[in-house]
Amino acid sequence: MNATVNKVMAAKVDNGVNVEALLGARQALTDAPEAARFKWRATCSWVNGTHSRSTVQGFFGLGAEQSHKTAFTYDADHPEVFASEDNGSTPVEYVLVALASCLTAGVAAVAQNRSIQLRSVKATVEAGMDLQGILGIDSEVRNGFDGIKVVYDIDADASREDIAALVAQSQKRSAVFDIVTNPTDVTVTASKV
């Protein structure tokens, strides 16, 4: 396919991702790598029992303080089977939301860049966890997931092979996929107020 045909086809594809802006950002950040250093933040306030409310609004990037258009708040809790009040998803389910949404945004962005028109994308995520870990019953059992399975069902103008390649590229560029599959240092400190 020559460049002109490619361009005409690309113009017809609209997944709602502004690839030109992303490619422009990539060039800008290549020229000014300091601007690529982001700080993401959340605050979490205990409500009662295992119920907490987290807020996400400000972050740092492009060399300046930034803000979401609005503050997003999230209730987390444990379910009734753990003698809690089920006021929100469990913390581990938030990890699954993070992973699925990161991969899905990637699928849309990569599809746009490859001129693949998406019609629907759905991810189903399931993670196993043996509660003998967090309950301290068996020290050989880890606290976290014993593995995560993500299954995509994608309706798009593309072959099965192209869809598989799309999902593979999304994994390769996913921040949350990296966070879940590789270790990250976490430092926790506490002050008495």
Added chain:
Amino acid sequence: MNATVNKVMAAKVDNGVNVEALLGARQALTDAPEAARFKWRATCSWVNGTHSRSTVQGFFGLGAEQSHKTAFTYDADHPEVFASEDNGSTPVEYVLVALASCLTAGVAAVAQNRSIQLRSVKATVEAGMDLQGILGIDSEVRNGFDGIKVVYDIDADASREDIAALVAQSQKRSAVFDIVTNPTDVTVTASKV
């Protein structure tokens, strides 16, 4: 302190955590370890661009299908500085919500078990990320966080040392702390519909 005094003091402490039920569950799951095998789930549907909507409701545990009282839905998106519409938190911010809410639930549960009355617990979480990773500018830069800092401010009937020990024990039993600091296998498959 003898057992009776301990029991009287414990009775006065109420962080809203049913420790007796949790200890009962630990005993029950020690006796029937198969019941401790849980499956956590989420589904994620692409909306447009980098915007997706995830739903959390059902899970498996105690040998049967379980359900939250209601379906919880979460919008994720990229912010306007990435040429997106900022319809929700970014996926990586959901990871911070997961981590903070998991550690905070742990602080409440451990405090209850140690007869420490909490008055307020607030976590501030910040994670660095160099966007040269996900943008593919520098292959030496990872896609995920370069580290996470969690700072707790806790008002409680306890010494600084007891508060530090409380937070340390919460980390030790936290599912999300384990997930973030250690690797987890993720398998992603895709079907064309």
